[in-house]
Amino acid sequence: MKPEEHTRRQEEIAGWPVTIETYKLGDVYHCTIANVDPGARFARADGSTKEEAETRAIEKATRYLAQTRTFPTT
Amino acid sequence: MPATLPTVLVTTDWVAQHATDANVRVVEVDVDTAAYDQGHVGGAVGWNWTTELCDTLVRDIVPAAKLEELLGKSGIGNDTTIVLYGDNNNWFAAWAFWQLKLYGHEDVRIMDGGRKKWLAEGRDLTTDKPNVQRKTYKTKPVDNSLRAFLPEVQQAMKNKSAALVDVRSPQEFTGEILAPPGLPETCQRGGHIPGAKSIPWGKNCNDDGTFKSFEDLRALYAAQGVTADRSVIAYCRIGERSSLTWFALKHLLGFKDVKNYDGSWTEWGNLVGAPVEKP
Numbered sequence: 001m002k003p004e005e006h007t008r009r010q011e012e013i014a015g016w017p018v019t020i021e022t023y024k025l026g027d028v029y030h031c032t033i034a035n036v037d038p039g040a041r042f043a044r045a046d047g048s049t050k051e052e053a054e055t056r057a058i059e060k061a062t063r064y065l066a067q068t069r070t071f072p073t074t
Numbered sequence: 075m076p077a078t079l080p081t082v083l084v085t086t087d088w089v090a091q092h093a094t095d096a097n098v099r100v101v102e103v104d105v106d107t108a109a110y111d112q113g114h115v116g117g118a119v120g121w122n123w124t125t126e127l128c129d130t131l132v133r134d135i136v137p138a139a140k141l142e143e144l145l146g147k148s149g150i151g152n153d154t155t156i157v158l159y160g161d162n163n164n165w166f167a168a169w170a171f172w173q174l175k176l177y178g179h180e181d182v183r184i185m186d187g188g189r190k191k192w193l194a195e196g197r198d199l200t201t202d203k204p205n206v207q208r209k210t211y212k213t214k215p216v217d218n219s220l221r222a223f224l225p226e227v228q229q230a231m232k233n234k235s236a237a238l239v240d241v242r243s244p245q246e247f248t249g250e251i252l253a254p255p256g257l258p259e260t261c262q263r264g265g266h267i268p269g270a271k272s273i274p275w276g277k278n279c280n281d282d283g284t285f286k287s288f289e290d291l292r293a294l295y296a297a298q299g300v301t302a303d304r305s306v307i308a309y310c311r312i313g314e315r316s317s318l319t320w321f322a323l324k325h326l327l328g329f330k331d332v333k334n335y336d337g338s339w340t341e342w343g344n345l346v347g348a349p350v351e352k353p
Contacts, residue, residue: 003113003199016255023113025199030112032161035255038243038315039162039276041106042256064256071264073248073353 001025005050010036013058014065020057022050029053033061082325083186083285084157086195093117093157099150100157103127103166104189105314113199115159115192119148119206123166123314127173135173135221135336138213149206152179159185159192163276163283168318172334176221178214184321190283220320222307222333224341231267231349236305236331238270239298241319242339246311247272248353252343253311260311261343265350267309271298275315278322291327302329309335309342 003023010019017036022029031053033043043061047053084092093100093115100118102110110120121127126144127136136144150156156174158167167184174182185192193199222230230236245251249264266272277294280286286294300306306323308316313336320334342348 001113001199002196003193006193006196008194018256021193023193025113025201032106032109032112033256034162035257037245037276038254038274040165040254040257041104041109041161042254044106044108044112046112061256067258068251068253068255069259070250071252073250 005029007050013061014068016065016068018061018065020054022054024050031057033057082183082321084183085186086192086197089115089157089159089185089192090197095155097153098155098157099148100159100185101148101167101170102160102189103158103170104161105165106161109161109189111201113201116198116200116202117204118159119204121148121170123169127166127170135176135216138177138216141173141177142211142213145211146209147206149204149209151209151211154181154209156182157185158182159188161189163190163279163318164188165275165314165318168321169314171321172220172317176216176218178217186285187283194282219331220324220333222309222335224337224345226333227267227307227309227335227337227342230305230307231269234269236307236333237298237300238267239295239300239306239308239316239319240266240270240272241275241308241310241315242266242272243274244272246339247274249350250353260340263343263350265343265352266339267342268349268351270309270351271300273298273300273319275310275318278319285322285326288326291322295323295327302327305331305333307333307335309338311339312336313338 006023045056094117160167252259310316
């Protein structure tokens with residue numbers, strides 16, 4: 001099968017830049033979200049539509065990113 | 075282009091043509107262990123780095139017997155050409171590559187660009203697992219010249235006997251964050267090993283996920299004083315990003331003495347009394 005409707009874009013979630021990648025394989029849309037730096041995939045979801053898959057993945061990403069703490073560097 | 079390049083990197087085209095060859099086994103290894111099930115290269119088996127490429131009791135690399143079982147059930151013999159690929163520009167493909175080299179596998183390669191490039195090119199994916207004929211595999215004694223342990227890293231910090239390369243993001247290097255955004259914190263202190271150079275792993279790669287050219291890589295490291303005549307130790311958080319840098323230095327640039335410190339920041343950043351530099 002060839003993946004269809006493959007998209008890849010950058011957005012900001014909870015103050016962090018992320019890459020959102022989605023494609024359809026068969027009847028299922030797969031969405032994964034990675035932080036831009038260093039590029040680790042940390043949230044993913046499937047759905048019967050692109051919107052459903054992305055909404056679910058973004059919900060997870062928002063939850064995980066909200067737990068990322070920052071510290072002073074000096 | 076150095077002679078080492080063609081033997082350790084294969085293109086997506088090459089994989090499309092040879093993935094099901096009798097003596098080739100393609101293996102997907104992802105950070106996201108479910109990515110394989112979202113579609114993979116036809117004929118590829120999937121390995122889970124959290125359970126299959128480590129010792130799950132003691133913190134260590136995969137034990138020899140466990141690796142022999144994994145390779146055998148993957149249809150891999152000692153003379154099989156193993157082609158690794160994965161997400162995040164091959165982070166854990168490089169982790170698997172490093173461990174296979176530790177155990178002496180001769181012919182192991184990485185698909186340049188990994189899953190990202192394969193997907194971007196709209197190539198075929200399947201969710202079917204291949205029918206694999208089991209083989210017998212025998213590992214060689216571990217080659218620890220490719221691996222740095224804590225005492226050697228401490229010595230390198232003190233006497234500058236090796237260049238320490240921190241491949242994490244700048245925000246991790248400075249201690250602004252303790253783990254990549256969205257991932258659990260796994261250390262008590264942020265910052266870096268005193269004297270380490272910050273050369274984030276992503277600088278090894280082009281936008282399409284492929285490795286940069288020999289000249290670009292050499293210039294990248296030379297600019298930080300990391301040259302072929304020096305011993306080098308690369309580290310990150312848990313040792314997978316640094317295995318990608320280890321791969322680039324050892325197998326693309328041909329550096330003689332490069333080690334991956336797989337204890338990395340989850341070891342150093344949790345040690346009582348260990349010196350930490352910020353920013």
